[in-house]
Amino acid sequence: MPGKYDVPYIQRTRDYYRAQGYEKDYVWAHHDEMPFTPLPKPLRECRLGLITTAMPDTVEGRAKRQVHASMSTPTPESMYTDELSWQKTVTHTRDLGSFLPLNHLRNTARAGVFESLSGRFYSVPTEYSKRNTTDKDAPRILELCREDHIDVAMLVPL
Amino acid sequence: MSLVSRHLEENGIPTVIIGSALDVVEHCGVARYLHTDFPLGNPCGAPGDILSQIGIVRRGLKLLEEAEGPETTWRTSLGWRGGDEWRDEYARVDDSNREELRLRGEKRRQQQVAAKASGETRAPMISEV
Secondary structure (H helix, E strand, O other): OOOOOOOOHHHHHHHHHHHOOOOOOOOOOOOOOOOOOOOOOOHHHOEEEEEEOOEEOOHHHHHOOOOEEEEOOOOOOOEEOOOOOOOOOOOOOOOHHHOOOHHHHHHHHHOOOOOEEOOEEEEOOOOOOHHHHHHHHHHHHHHHHHHOOOOEEEEEOO | OHHHHHHHHHOOOOEEEEEOOHHHHHHHOOOEEEEOOOOOOOOOOOOOOHHHHHHHHHHHHHHHHHOOOOOEEEEOOOOOOOOOHHHHHOOOOOOOOHHHHHHHHHHHHHHHHHHHHOOOOOOOOOOOO
């Protein structure tokens, strides 16, 4: 019986690519400097934005690997997650509360923990190319957060 | 996602990541990370377990509020109900699937060449794990 240990995803992914005949190992992003922004005001006064790696379950969301902004209300019935590397043999993504907690956040805001949930949530594609993320997607997410006057962000990668 | 988090932090928006790939997030380096020790796919709690989901969201918000500096990692106390076999199973490579993976890689490379020829500039990580 296997015990509890933190799964070494970097090594596993490297071995999995090698087994598929890729000769060059994927290089994971690494930084020595860590940016940190303290809360600008008490959390109960903050507007929160939610960011996911799941794509909208729409024709466009399924077809276009890019940043999408979707309405937070009503909570979508499903999200498109097929292209993501979650563990499909042991779990599923049919319960949005398990990876896109819009309902729970809305209720938590109502309870006064933070001021409000942004009217839109954002999808950002996982990318083999780090440059696509740093040069295109991350700046676009920042723009959307500013348009929606977001004070703090919760990011939930699958 | 860690890179997006860093970009927001650099531009004055505090962030918290809730995820299940501890080594990937910590290797990149982020401000605040809440680790859920589950199979990839359900960082906010097991499907159907609403109480745990609410608990994880609340803990993520608490971390957002209480972290005093970068690289603050907290862990949820939850364990996956189905046991621990999933840890060994993720992206397993052994004699039972080695040939299948080799063939899958060949097919994928052909698709990548075709996608590149059609002007596609984006590609996901391998997802069939």
